[in-house]
Amino acid sequence: MRKIRLLATAALLFAASLVTQAEQTHVLRLAETWGPNYPILGDATRNMAAMAEAMSGGRLQIRIDSSNRHKAPFGIFDMVKAGQYDMGHTASYYYKGKIPNAMYFTTVPFGMIAPEQYAWFYFGDGMALMEKVYAPHGLLSFPGGNTGNQMGGWFREEINSLEDLQGLKMRTPGFAGEVMAELGVAVTNIPPGELYTSLERGTIDALEWVGPALDFSMGFHQIADYYYSGWQEPGAEVQFLINQRVWERLPADLQEILRVAMRTAAYDMYIQSTHASGLAWSRMQEEYPNVQHRTFPPEVIDALRQTTDRLLLEASENDPLAQEIVRSQQAYLQQVRPWTNISDRAYLNTVAPSE
Template identity: 40%
Template sequence: MDRRSLIQQAGVAGILAAGVAPAVHAQATVRWRLASSFPKSLDTIFGAADVFSQQVKAMSGGKFEVSVHAAGELMPAFGVVDGVQQGSIEACHTAPYYFFGKDECFALGCAIPFGLNSRQMSAWMYEGNGRKLMNEFYAKYNMVSFAGGNTGSQMGGWYRKEIKTVKDIKGLKMRIGGFAGKVLERLGGVPQNLPGGDIYPALEKGTIDAAEWVGPYDDQKLGFNKVAPYYYYPGWWEGGPELDFFINQKAYDALSPENKAIVEAASASAHVSMQAKYDARNPAALKQLVGAGTKLRPFPADVMTAAFKESMALYEELSAKNESWKKIYADYDKFRADQNLWFRFTEATFDKFMQAQKL
């Protein structure tokens, strides 16, 4: 039997079983558009979408291309989920908690105050029930999600005036990402949900009193140190925020099995790449900021205690009125408790010792 006859009669499965590969495996050309919630100037967080696009193209031999568009090019930063849900774009790259106004459960797919750190979040998503539970929820919006990066634990933001006690939060107008604003409100603050590109002018003009973004590398690029002298830590509302790629369900279902595998692999590559970049670049940026006069401060103990108490109370309230939250958070809460027990004996103890050494 000649090669052509074998291919015609056996099919692909038979060919692979026989150990004979066809000369060319035809794949239909796929072209997607991806809208980001971030400006191109933030090369770390926006850059994850570029990594995703590059990997998809490379792994498909150019047969599957994803064009990446910065916030405002195709739609506003906070309009990308609507775009994916409605099918006007195939994909977006964003922070899920931006959309907690649609449903608080979006925050669980990204970060909640006093939640999981970055490694714990990846463990919940990849090896726990996280991805399964979140995708069940996202199905309501005609979307499927894949990991799109993590910044690692963030800083607590920039303040025009010093925060000495929890009383200083009262009346504070602060740009704070998504869901964390609910806790700030309970402390007497006034949250403002602004895209990254709008934060500096608001802080400079005094429209807001404080702002948080990610950490030293991005914050230095955005110039926050020029308009607010106090830099607080830690960002208790973002211990390990996961960014996601949201993909329109119909567009994803139309992909071949090979292209679905490529999407999953490309997202994993982008996911690892983002945090590696932040971890590599933040130390030097922090040194430069402090050297230029930034006043680094830890949050007072009463701020941390009050914020924790209000966060836990908020989660109980949401579990009582939002069935989706109750289901997902119950799993998240148990996973968090087990992770903290484990990290207490390993990561935390090791890190504390190493940070006390003079290297």
């Protein structure tokens, strides 16, 4: 009798342990740089979380905190490293002050466009090099979505020569700003909320934001006529960060679910950016006939490129890992770009030669 009672208890405990094992829920807290309901960039985290939850039958749940909650849009790296959050969604180049080599994994001026860069990440050395940079911080990093090729900015006057850049007051942050400053541009940093008014009142003559999809709601096209193609962020990839201890605690199936959900959400963001940019640019052209597309003249492009190359060389000359990354990216670009040129570029030029 006691034996059978023990058997029943054992069977129930066994059943319960199976339930626990199969149904145990892992809740990961994710901090994103973006504000709540931020289009495209915020859609990527929600898309990732929804896929992970549905694929795991609810066993993997991602709780997303936007910047209004955590108040540290550029502190994602620190918070995930310290374990305050399990995951983050941010851009690697925001952290170049702390880890200089992080900047190469977002985009590089005159570098690869989105499909080329994904090829470098997944079929070249990109993932391995990114691991070398993040592993010492106890972090895993994964591509988190691409904005597509970013525009060079909104200008109130045309840029026809290097001369036209002298003293031009322009808001353009980060590495692109450093390059522009070397060419004589008066680079200023103005909070996003004041950009429209600053441009309207002439406090600045030009600014760079993202591309049609995110520029549209800022309204710059209402007060600046010239929209220049870019050189500075040919394929800006944001990133997912995960604390390595959190990753290691997940069972193998949930690790793979998380990996694939992040990978798909990243690709999806690139495609959503393509869609939203197409839609916004076609609306701008229809509703604002003042808006005209321009490309920088060759002498400006040449000067931008020479300055970029010099600054990249200076940034990497005393850091072997930086050199390894820069050389890998340059070698990969040399391998893949001739293919891009004879495929999509030749096709686009051939089917609409006049543009």
